[in-house]
Amino acid sequence: MKIVKSIKKIQQSLEKERLKGKSIGFVPTMGALHQGHLSLIRRARKDNKLVVVSIFVNPAQFGPKEDFKKYPRSLKKDALLCKKCGVDFIFYPDAKAMYPKGYKTYVSVEALSDCLCGKSRPGHFKGVATVVAKLFNIIGPCTAYFGQKDAQQAVIIKKMAEDLNMSLKIKVLPTVRETDGLALSSRNVYLNKEERKDAAVLYRALNLARDLIGRGQKNSRKIITAISRMVNYKKTAKIDYVYIVDLENLIPVKVVKGRVLVALAVKFGRTRLIDNVIIESVKLKTQSAKLKLKV
Ligand code: AMP
Numbered sequence: 001m002k003i004v005k006s007i008k009k010i011q012q013s014l015e016k017e018r019l020k021g022k023s024i025g026f027v028p029t030m031g032a033l034h035q036g037h038l039s040l041i042r043r044a045r046k047d048n049k050l051v052v053v054s055i056f057v058n059p060a061q062f063g064p065k066e067d068f069k070k071y072p073r074s075l076k077k078d079a080l081l082c083k084k085c086g087v088d089f090i091f092y093p094d095a096k097a098m099y100p101k102g103y104k105t106y107v108s109v110e111a112l113s114d115c116l117c118g119k120s121r122p123g124h125f126k127g128v129a130t131v132v133a134k135l136f137n138i139i140g141p142c143t144a145y146f147g148q149k150d151a152q153q154a155v156i157i158k159k160m161a162e163d164l165n166m167s168l169k170i171k172v173l174p175t176v177r178e179t180d181g182l183a184l185s186s187r188n189v190y191l192n193k194e195e196r197k198d199a200a201v202l203y204r205a206l207n208l209a210r211d212l213i214g215r216g217q218k219n220s221r222k223i224i225t226a227i228s229r230m231v232n233y234k235k236t237a238k239i240d241y242v243y244i245v246d247l248e249n250l251i252p253v254k255v256v257k258g259r260v261l262v263a264l265a266v267k268f269g270r271t272r273l274i275d276n277v278i279i280e281s282v283k284l285k286t287q288s289a290k291l292k293l294k295v
Contacts, residue, residue, distance in 0.1 A: 001079070001082060001083045001087050001088060001089070001090065002088070002089050002090070003075075003079060003089075003090045003092055004089055004090070004091055004092065005092050005093055005094065005097070006093075006097070007093060007097055007098075007138055010052075010089065010091050010138060010139070011138060011140075013089065014050075014052070014089070014139060014140060015140075017049075017050050018140065021049075022048075022049035022050045023047075023048045023049050023050065023142040023143070024048060024049075024050045024051075024052060024139065024140065024141045024142055024143075025043075025044030025045070025047055025048030025050070025051045025052070025141060025142065025143050025144075025145065026044070026051075026052045026053075026054070026135070026136075026139045026141030026143070026144045026145070027040045027041050027044050027051070027052070027053045027054070027144070027145045028053075028054045028056075028131075028132060028135050028144065028146075029053060029054060029055055029056075030055070030056065030057045030058065030071065030186065031055040031056075031057065031072075031073055031074060031075065031078050031186075032071070032072035032073065032074055032078070032186035032189075033074075033077070033078045033081050033082070034176075034184045034185075034186065035176045035184055036147055036149060036175065036176040036183070036184040036185070037053075037147075038081060038085055039147075039173055039174075039176050040145040040146070040147060040173055041053060041082065041085045041087060041145075042085055043145055043171070043173055044143070044145050045085060045086045045087075047143060047171075048142065048143065050088050050089075051085075051086065051087045051088050051089075052087070052088065052089045052090075052091055052139050052141065053082050053087050053089070053090050053091070054090070054091040054092070054093075054135055054139070055075065055078055055090055055091070055092050056091075056092070056093055056098065056131065056135075057071050057073065058095075058098075058127060058128070058131040059095050059099070059127075060099065060106075060126070060127030060130055060131060061123075061124050061125075061127030061128045061131065062124075062127070063121055063122070063123065063124065066121070067187075067190075071186070072186055072189055075092065078090075091135075091138070091139065098131065098134060105130070106126055106129075106130045107126070107129040107130045107133045107160060107164075108125075108126045108129065109125065109129050109156045109159050109160050109163070111249070112125070112152070112155060112156050112159055112249070112250055113125035113126060113129070113156060115152075115243075115245070115250050115251075116152050116241065116243060116245070116250060116263055116265070117152055117265060117274060118152070119241070120240050120241070120265065120272075125152070125153070125156050128153055128156065128157075129156055129157070129160050132144075132157055132160070133160060133164070133166075136161075136166055136168060141168050142168060142169065143168060143169040143170075143171055144157075144168055144169075144170055144171070145171050145173060146170065146171070146172050146173070147172070147173060147174075147175060147176075148172050148173065148174050148175050148276070148278075149175040149176075149183050149184075149185070149274075149275070149276075150274070151261055151263055151276045151278075152250060152263070154170070154172045155247070155248075155250060157170055158170050158172075175275070175276075177203065178200075180200040180203075181200055181202075181203030181204065181207075182196075182199050182200050182202065182203060183202070183203070183273075183275045185273060187271055187272075187273065188271075188273075190269075190270070190271040191268055191269070191271055192269065194235070194236055195236045195268035195269045195271065196268075198234035198235065198236045198237055198268055199237075199266075199268050199273060201230060201231055201233075201234050201237065202231070202264065202266060202273060202275045203275060204230065205227040205230045205231050205242075205264065206227075206262055206264070206275060206276070206277045207277075208226060208227055208230055209223050209226075209227055209244075209262045209277070209279065210262075210277060210279050212226060213256055213260075213279050213281050217256070218255050218256045218257070218281070219254075219255065219256075220244040220252065220253055220254055220255065220256055221254070223244060223256070223262075224242045224243070224244060227242050227262075227264070228242050231264070231266055234268075236268045236269055237266050237267070237268055238266065238267045238268075239264070239265075239266050239267075240264075240265035240266060240267060240272060241263075241264060241265050242262075242263075242264045243261075243262075243263050243264070244256060244260050244261070244262050244263075245260065245261050245263065246260060246261070247259055247260070247261050247278065256279075256281050257281060258280065258281060258282060259278055259279070259280045259281075260278070260279055260281070261276055261277075261278055261279075262276060262277050262278075262279055263275075263276035264276070
């Protein structure tokens with residue numbers, strides 16, 4: 001496994017591999033790797049001849065009051081994990097190389113970037129889309145792997161790739177969770193004991209939405225009220241948003257029909273966590289009908 005900092009060098013190395021006909025699987029990350037990242041890396045390993053992981057804490061996606069400086073960084077540990085998973089290259093550029101003096105070009109995926117997390121983090125998805133577009137250009141992957149944990153990000157990247165005619169596949173893999181349901185996140189290390197305990201409510205709340213929809217509740221407002229009540233019950237929790245949206249345009253739906261995304265962002269103390277589930281109302285209804293028949 002090679003760790004490459006230089007943009008030119010990684011491009012040269014990967015060009016050689018591409019000429020040999022090797023398919024490249026790519027996993028973009030900000031490091032502080034956990035099992036969620038590793039699930040993407042393992043899948044990339046399974047699907048491709050060559051696996052590239054990027055580790056880059058991207059300043060362009062952090063707001064001025066956000067945690068860019070204190071974001072956890074652990075290259076040594078990350079490199080060991082990558083090696084164990086059979087990664088071929090870690091691309092580890094520095095900010096000056098990615099955004100040299102005079103840098104001017106940004107990618108903005110309209111509308112999709114302004115809702116949900118985009119509302120509370122203005123400019124965040126412009127930073128994400130820009131860095132991912134740059135990374136795609138540098139690495140030239142056949143397939144790039146993303147987590148469902150960051151559902152809005154996945155929708156935006158897919159749209160960007162489609163709109164800009166990028167010739168790669170985007171695969172989105174399921175969220176990896178702790179045993180109590182908390183989605184793994186590099187930011188979980190910020191939580192104190194009480195906040196960590198309270199944070200398990202997020203997945204319980206999403207499951208409550210699943211149950212309600214499964215039992216035939218279609219009124220989004222009522223589902224959101226029930227979820228919010230459950231989360232607000234926790235002392236350290238402060239809701240940023242709870243939305244039920246359609247999966248393509250991320251527009252809030254009043255009535256739950258077909259597949260919807262239930263997404264939330266909640267602060268525990270100073271740590272903002274996000275989570276989501278996709279719920280298919282029709283399927284759940286059929287399942288519950290089958291159960292009733294069995295009884
Ligand atoms: P990050 O390092 O937070 O930018 O995440 C890099 C990639 O890992 C993104 O595609 C995330 O969606 C994905 N990811 C983060 N947490 C999880 C998780 N718990 N399960 C699955 N994928 C994840």
